[in-house]
Amino acid sequence: MISPGRNFAPIDFKTRFPALDGIRALAVTMVFALHYGGGTHGDRFLSMLNAIRQRGWIGVDIFFVLSGFLITGILYDTRNDSHFFKRFFARRSVRIFPIFYLVFSVLLLLTPLFHYKWRLGHLPYLVYMGNISAAFDDTLGDVISSTHLAASAHIGHFWSLCIEEQFYLIWPLIVWFVRNRVRLIWVASALSIAALVLRIVVALHLSPRLYEQWIVHLLPFRMDDLLVGAILALALRGPSADLFQRSCRWIFLLASAAVVAILIVSPAPDSFWLTTAGLSAIAIAAAGLIGTALRPGGLAFRFFHLRPLRVLGRYSYGFYVYHLIFAGSWWSLVAFLTARFHSFLLANVVSIVLNFGLTFLVSMLSYNRFESRFLHLKERFEYDSELTAR
Numbered sequence: 001m002i003s004p005g006r007n008f009a010p011i012d013f014k015t016r017f018p019a020l021d022g023i024r025a026l027a028v029t030m031v032f033a034l035h036y037g038g039g040t041h042g043d044r045f046l047s048m049l050n051a052i053r054q055r056g057w058i059g060v061d062i063f064f065v066l067s068g069f070l071i072t073g074i075l076y077d078t079r080n081d082s083h084f085f086k087r088f089f090a091r092r093s094v095r096i097f098p099i100f101y102l103v104f105s106v107l108l109l110l111t112p113l114f115h116y117k118w119r120l121g122h123l124p125y126l127v128y129m130g131n132i133s134a135a136f137d138d139t140l141g142d143v144i145s146s147t148h149l150a151a152s153a154h155i156g157h158f159w160s161l162c163i164e165e166q167f168y169l170i171w172p173l174i175v176w177f178v179r180n181r182v183r184l185i186w187v188a189s190a191l192s193i194a195a196l197v198l199r200i201v202v203a204l205h206l207s208p209r210l211y212e213q214w215i216v217h218l219l220p221f222r223m224d225d226l227l228v229g230a231i232l233a234l235a236l237r238g239p240s241a242d243l244f245q246r247s248c249r250w251i252f253l254l255a256s257a258a259v260v261a262i263l264i265v266s267p268a269p270d271s272f273w274l275t276t277a278g279l280s281a282i283a284i285a286a287a288g289l290i291g292t293a294l295r296p297g298g299l300a301f302r303f304f305h306l307r308p309l310r311v312l313g314r315y316s317y318g319f320y321v322y323h324l325i326f327a328g329s330w331w332s333l334v335a336f337l338t339a340r341f342h343s344f345l346l347a348n349v350v351s352i353v354l355n356f357g358l359t360f361l362v363s364m365l366s367y368n369r370f371e372s373r374f375l376h377l378k379e380r381f382e383y384d385s386e387l388t389a390r
Contacts (some may be wrong), residue, residue, distance in 0.1 A: 001149045008242040008295055013074040013350065014386070019293040022304025023066060023099040030059030031157075032323055032359075034351050036330065046345075057176040058282055060160050061225050063320075065286040067164055068229025074232060075175040076184065078383045084176060090381040092168055094374040099321055099366055103127075107143060107153050112157065114145040116153065128166065131159035135217040150332040157324045159217045167226050181234050186187050188231045192224035192280070197277045212270035215279075232291055245291055249300075252288025267387050270315030318363035318371065323355075 034056025076082060104126065105327070107116065121133045121140040134140045134156060141156020178184050199221050202211045215221045237245045258281040266273040293300040303309075330351055337347035 007246040009235075009242040011073070011294075012237070012256045013070075013077040017234065017294050018310055019301045019304035020135070020290070020312075022306060022309035023062065023290060023293060024313035024316040025309040025311075026304070027059035027062040028064070028312070028319050028323075030056040030062075030126075030162030031320065032056070033358065034059070035324055035327065036348075036355055038348065047225075054269075057269070058286075061279070061282045062286045062289075063065070063333055064164070065162065065229040065232075065283055066220065066290060068167070069173065069233045069287070069290055070186075070229075071226075072167065072230035073233040073237070075172050076181065076237065078385065079176055079179055081385075083174060083213075083381075087383055088172055089168075089382040091378050092211070094167065094377045095133045095317075095371075096161070098371055098374045099318055100158075102366075102370070103155070103321060103325065106385035110151075114151045115147045117144045117146055122155075123209045124346050125155060125158055126160045130155070131162035131217045131219075134159055135213050138213060149246075150328045151326065154324050154327050158321070163217075163219050164226070167223065172380065180268070181238060185231055185234050185363075188227040188234070190283065192227045192231075192283075194222040195221055195227075196280050197275065199279065203272050203276055208270045211274060215275050222279075224280060225283045225286075228287045229290070236291070245295060248291030248294075252285055252292055255285035257286055259285055285306070298330045315363040315367050316362065318366045319359055322362050323359045324368070 020230070033053045037050070037053040037056070043154075063203070075088065081087060111118070119140065121137055124133045124141065125230070126128045130140070138156070141151040141153060141159075142152060145151045174187060175184060178187055187370070199215050202214055202221070205211075206214070232248075235241070259278065260282065262273050262278040266278070268274070271278075289300065292298065293304045295301055333354075334344070334347050334351045337350055338344045341347050341350075
């Protein structure tokens with residue numbers, strides 16, 4: 001294990017960084033708190049807690065940056081592989097597709113029971129284009145049950161999976177074509193700036209509600225999250241990897257300060273500054289956090305290396321997919337418990353604990369009993385460098 005004071009050597013995709021699972025746990029917990037942490041109003045402390053919870057959407061940005069970091073590392077390191085595209089897409093498919101399509105299969109099987117109202121606008125979700133239809137009609141995020149309203153299914157959070165999958169289709173082509181590390185950094189930087197410019201143009205010409213929908217859900221406006229992660233991956237593969245990794249702490253601190261300032265001055269989720277420069281600052285802060293956590297022995301590494309966080313992070317993909325599907329049922333439980341406890345806050349706490357625990361259990365079982373069967377297939381698509389290392 002490398003000590004904090006020693007040289008941080010350039011990394012490759014075979015390098016394992018356990019602290020990244022801890023960062024996944026942070027991200028998914030933030031998203032969960034956003035969706036289920038309501039009811040924390042009251043005194044100053046609870047109001048402050050609620051204000052923090054409402055920024056839980058930043059967890060998705062962290063996921064994006066982390067995905068860009070990991071995927072770009074794989075693509076760059078294997079760009080000379082004899083079956084570059086085949087192996088990359090095959091490995092991504094066995095990781096992403098199984099539970100994504102499992103959810104839709106289960107919902108279709110439940111349709112005769114709950115009489116789900118499927119619409120044509122739901123079809124794009126099946127090919128990872130649901131974010132586009134949802135950007136124009138946000139009601140497509142729900143599949144309503146006409147007989148049991150609490151059993152209505154929510155798939156709106158799949159927009160982020162759609163963005164990642166669309167990025168996976170485009171970015172490998174660019175990496176394969178450009179190849180050179182420094183040129184790739186310039187390409188990623190230029191595209192990141194283009195995303196910011198696009199957000200500014202749209203924000204200046206469309207209504208707040210519409211531009212917020214577009215900016216949040218469409219890849220051209222969100223690609224800088226993934227590309228900032230890509231820049232981090234490429235920078236840590238160069239001769240100045242140690243120097244750049246050491247600077248990540250300051251990148252994180254300075255970018256985080258900018259984010260906090262923007263949130264104080266312009267806190268509304270659809271505000272101009274937050275949806276333009278704010279999203280860029282969040283991406284940079286997330287990259288700084290990831291880069292800081294990579295050095296063994298550092299404070300960030302020790303925190304994100306905590307076992308509970310690493311365990312949750314291992315199941316974070318399933319946790320994210322499953323956590324919001326039957327949100328209506330959990331909100332109905334809160335209403336039921338509120339009437340019994342005569343306290344909305346207590347009812348919410350009980351519901352959150354049960355919800356988090358059950359979602360974690362389902363995610364763990366899904367990973368160990370279902371997803372792992374597909375993950376074993378990765379062995380059939382090992383890269384040349386993995387085969388020669390045996």
